[in-house]
Amino acid sequence: MILAQFFICFLATLSFAILFAAPKSELFFCGLTGAIGWIVYLIFLQFYDSIPLANLTATFSLTVICRLIASLRKHPVTVYLISGIFPLVPGAGIYDTSYYFIMNDMGQCSHYGMQTIKVAGAIVLGIIFGFALPQIWFNALGQLLHAARSGN
Amino acid sequence: MASTKEVLSLAVETGDALLRNGAEVYRVEDTVMHILESYEIEEYDVYVLSNGIFASANENKEDACSMIRHVPLGSTHLGRVTALNQLSREICSRECSLEEAWKRLEACKQIPTTGTAAAAFFCGVGCNCFCYLFGGALPDSAVAFFCGLALKILLQYLSAGKVSKFMTNIVGSALVTLISLGVHLLAPAILYDKIIIGSIMPLVPGIALTTSIRDFFNGDYLSGAIHMIDAVLTAFCIAVGVGTIMTIYRYLIGGIL
Incomplete structure (x- = not known):
């Protein structure tokens, strides 16, 4: 089940990376980051039922992985982060909020509206925490992995 | 040594292309500064907004120069951002002459969008x-x-x-x-x-x-x-x-x- 989700999210992120004309050599990694972010989100939800917290954890992992891949592949982080963030962006929240607004169900509307804002805030914090880790770590790790690969 | 104006227009043009294709402000500012430095301009100021670039160089010298660019918020093209990033790396490691850099920049801008x-x-x-x-x-x-x-x-x-x-x-x-x-x-x-x-x-x-x-x-x-x-x-x-x-x-x- 989780494998299917992984694969489909990989495909979804990859398609969006193509829409933003990401370089062909990086498409695989774009898909990978998105899929990993989504899986972290799903796994977190299994253990603790809080959508904003799950988003925070997932975005944080996503950012760290994107930075790692970026230093490994020597490309801007933007390439991976922009593609990878899409599964986590609260599209469903925007829909639900406007749906209940139309239905004149203000209780549900404000519930989903607040949740969307919370999720957006969680994404903000996740990215900020991810970028707060010093770049030197990633450079060192990237070099280490690079050396290990060329050593083989 | 190239004139200030040539170097500054290369740097600003690169920054413009980066910003237009969806790079974040910090990267644009950083790229412009690095290009200026690698062509031996020591005195400069660069200010980048999400829809504009302001830059000046060598204000105390004979060939002082400043430039302003207006860059409307556009669509994202990650391929171009990557290519431009690569170009600026090469400029910084001094592998690239000014003429060659211009040619490469034009090539980067021409990378097609997905059909x-x-x-x-x-x-x-x-x-x-x-x-x-x-x-x-x-x-x-x-x-x-x-x-x-x-x-x-x-x-x-x-x-x-x-x-x-x-x-x-x-x-x-x-x-x-x-x-x-x-x-x-x-x-x-x-x-x-x-x-x-x-x-x-x-x-x-x-x-x-x-x-x-x-x-x-x-x-x-x-x-x-x-x-x-x-x-x-x-x-x-x-x-x-x-x-x-x-x-x-x-x-x-x-x-x-």
């Missing part, structure tokens, strides 16, 4: 997959594929006609809602909400949100605010587009929604 047919297809695939991820069943995802396809074709058509971003988002999300409600009318088993959620994904302001946060994080508050407003307004427009069609549908069909 209409391919873009429409992959937009469809993306919507299809997102619909499934957000809880749609297989038939729903199939409908979402066609929604995505139609949406991308509409977006391409609208962007060719220079329609404002507000209208683009409203009309785009309205189209998606229209298609999924239409299908729902013919086949009531279809989960129209999942289709809509999957198919509005290409419109959802993921990029604006991400760029905004990164600008804030790097201390570029003004640029961050510009992108944040962009993100909020886009979300609002999507809600309006979906909401309008839903309301009309409800009036016509009469509350069975």
Whole structure:
């Protein structure tokens, strides 16, 4: 089940990376980051039922992985982060909020509206925490992995 | 040694191309400064906003020079950002003469965008997959594929006609809602909400949100605010587009929604 989700999210992120004309050599990694972010989100939800917290954890992992891949592949982080963030962006929240607004169900509307804002805030914090880790770590790790690969 | 003006226009032009294709402000500023430094300009000032570049160099010398660029918020092209980044790396390691750098810059700007047919297809695939991820069943995802396809074709058509971003988002999300409600009318088993959620994904302001946060994080508050407003307004427009069609549908069909 989780494998299917992984694969489909990989495909979804990859398609969006193509829409933003990401370089062909990086498409695989774009898909990978998105899929990993989504899986972290799903796994977190299994253990603790809080959508904003799950988003925070997932975005944080996503950012760290994107930075790692970026230093490994020597490309801007933007390439991976922009593609990878899409599964986590609260599209469903925007829909639900406007749906209940139309239905004149203000209780549900404000519930989903607040949740969307919370999720957006969680994404903000996740990215900020991810970028707060010093770049030197990633450079060192990237070099280490690079050396290990060329050593083989 | 090249004149200040030549170097500064190369640097600013590179920054312009980066900004236009969706790089964050910090990267643009950094790139412009590095290019100036690698062509031995020691005195300079660079200020980048999400829609403009201001730069001056060698103000105390004979050939002082300053430049301003207006860069409208454009669509994202990650391939160009990557290529430009590579170019600026090479300039910084002094592997690239000024003439060669200009040629490479022009080549980077010419990297094509994804063709209409391919873009429409992959937009469809993306919507299809997102619909499934957000809880749609297989038939729903199939409908979402066609929604995505139609949406991308509409977006391409609208962007060719220079329609404002507000209208683009409203009309785009309205189209998606229209298609999924239409299908729902013919086949009531279809989960129209999942289709809509999957198919509005290409419109959802993921990029604006991400760029905004990164600008804030790097201390570029003004640029961050510009992108944040962009993100909020886009979300609002999507809600309006979906909401309008839903309301009309409800009036016509009469509350069975």
